[in-house]
Amino acid sequence: MVLLAAFVCAACGLVYELELVALGGRLLGDPVTQTSLVLSVMVFAMGIGSLLAKHLTRRPATAFAVVESALALVGGLSGLALYACWAWFGQCRAATAALAALIGLLIGAEIPLLMTLIQRIRRQDPGRAVADLFAADYVGALVGGLAFPFLLLPAFGQAAGALLAGGVNAVAGGAVVLWLFRDEPARRTRLLLWAGCGLVLAALATAAAGTDAVERAARHALYGDRVRFADQGGQQEIVLTGAATGAGLRLYLDGRLALCAADGRRLQQALAAPAMAGPHARVLVLGGGDGLTVREVLRHPGVRQVVAVQPDPDLTALARTDPALTALNRHALDDPRVRIVAADPFGWLRAAASAEPPFDVILADLPEPGGERGAELWTEEFYGLAARLLAPGGRLALHPGPLGPGTAAERRFWAVESTLRSVALRTTPYAVPVGTPGCGTPADQGFLLAAARPTTLAPAELRAAATRLAARRPTPAPPPATLLRPLG
Incomplete structure (x- = not known):
């Protein structure tokens, strides 16, 4: 029974760890930094927790019940706490580090206390006892690690999944050990421990019932x-x-403005119009799940087929059913010329190299570069695959984001241009001023038109802007981005 408790507690501990990694990475958009922060802080705190547990081994059952009740409460509420910090304070990295440290301290105290309890039940060689305990701990971690993505997330979501793990943790860690070692604490202490375990379960159940209210309040604040x-x-x-x-x-x-109706048409026109100035019978749209880029493509006569590779089917479904979005995209995603493919753009390009006919135009309507999320979509490998699908004379257009002399965004813009040049594409950078009141600060938005052969930018008014922008190209050119060296 003690080894079973160790198994369950290890599974719950890994769920808390993965919750901090996954939710923090989604909110902050930098999963590599988030993973490194959580793992390093948590492992360090586990070591400190193991040292502190030496002072608790005189009453190991009582101490273990307190530790597990605290761990169940902190770990179970960690998802909601992280989301609330992000919504109300605008950042959650400090909260992530604090939660990882506290959870690590409590997890680190488990092993010394469990070892003491095992030795009380059955005197045996310390090496065998350690082997049994670590085997239960590691197998439990495997089960928790697999349950998080394949069971808890699909069935309950991130916040509710952590709350469920907290409830299981409280029962397995606190109640089981208190029942097995009910003679260790005095009667009054035992009643307090049972009451504490019950309060933790009640708190987790209340939080689970109020999860929707917390999310609504956070969205109202945002x-x-x-x-x-x-x-x-x-x-x-x-x-x-x-x-x-x-x-x-x-x-x-994920909390970032992806579309403002007043600006949407200007951005999509600036992306599509120059690329559509040549042959455009077959068009590939990578991303752009709101349907606006597809709408701009279909405005041009002569389009026979549009293949829209959309990584998020939930967003695509919304763009096809929401009355405001469908009015904005003019039901473009339901046009019979449009074939929607629900797939990751990178993986689809790899498979399409031998399965799809060439495209006259490729429009990459992707999240802006920066950070680790989606970094693979701005690399030499990605655009090398895209270039292989271009027909002779075909054009590729993309929107790396806003420009500003000397800013990090402009440095990323020229790094994206270097990346396109590294796959033997000729590039024409151009900028379009965009910024409607209520949609953010007016700014020049940078675009890149690329082709295997030199291209003439159309319409004519863009050519002057392109000449001015080309004069700002840095020397030497920044290195191209790759999967091993993505854009910062």
Whole structure:
């Protein structure tokens, strides 16, 4: 029974760890840093917790019940706490480090206390006892690690999954050990421990019942009163604000503004128009799940087929059914010329190299570069695969983001240009001023038109802007981005 408790507690501990990694990475958009922060802080804190547990081994059952009740409460509430910090304070990295340290301290105290309890039950060689305990601990970690992505996340979501793990942790760690070693604490202490375990379970159940209310309050703090749709999809949180008529329409993905209706058409026109100036019978759209890029493609006569590779099917479904979005994209995703493929763009390009005919135009409507999320979509490997799908005379266009002399965004822009040049594409950079009141600060948005042969930028008014922008190209050119050296 003690080894079973160790097994379950190890599974729950790994669920808390993965919760901090996954949720923090989604909120901050930097999963590599988040993973490193959580793992390093938690492992260090486990060592400190093991040292501190030496002072608790005189009453190991009582101490273990207290530790597990505290771990169940902190770990179970960690997801909600992290989300609340991000929503109300605008950042959650400090909260992530604090939660990782506290959870690590409590997990680190488990092993010395469990070892003492095992030795009380059955005197045996210390090496055998350590082997039994570590085997239960490691197998439990395997079960917890597999349960998190394949069971807890799909069935309960991140916050509710952590709360469920906390409840299991409280029962397995506190109640089982208190029942097995009920003679260790005095009667009054035992009643207090049982009451504490019950309060933890009640707190977790209350938090589970109030999870939706917390999420609604957090969204109100982030987006105001006009949240019309909110869903924690399989890949990202999708929030739509504004009226169903389209007034004030904004689309947020994981808390970041992805679409403002007043600016959407100008951005998509700037992306699509220069590339569509040549042959455009077959067009490939990578990303752009809101349907606006596809709408701009279909405005040009002569388009026979559009293949839209959309990584998030939840966003695509919303763009096909929401009245404001469908009015904005003009039901472009339902056009018979459009074939929607729900797939990761990188993986689809690898498979399509031998299965798809060439495309006259490729439009990459992807999240802006920066950080680790989606970094593979701005690499030499990605655009090398895309270049192989271009027909002779075909064009590729992309939008690396805003420009500003001397800013990190402009340095990333020229690094993206170097990446395109590294796969033997000729590039034409151009900028379009975008910024409608209510949609953010007006700024020049940078675009890149690339082809295997020299291209002429159209319409004519863009050529002057392109000449001015080309004069800002840094010398020497920044190195291209690769999977091993992504954009910073």
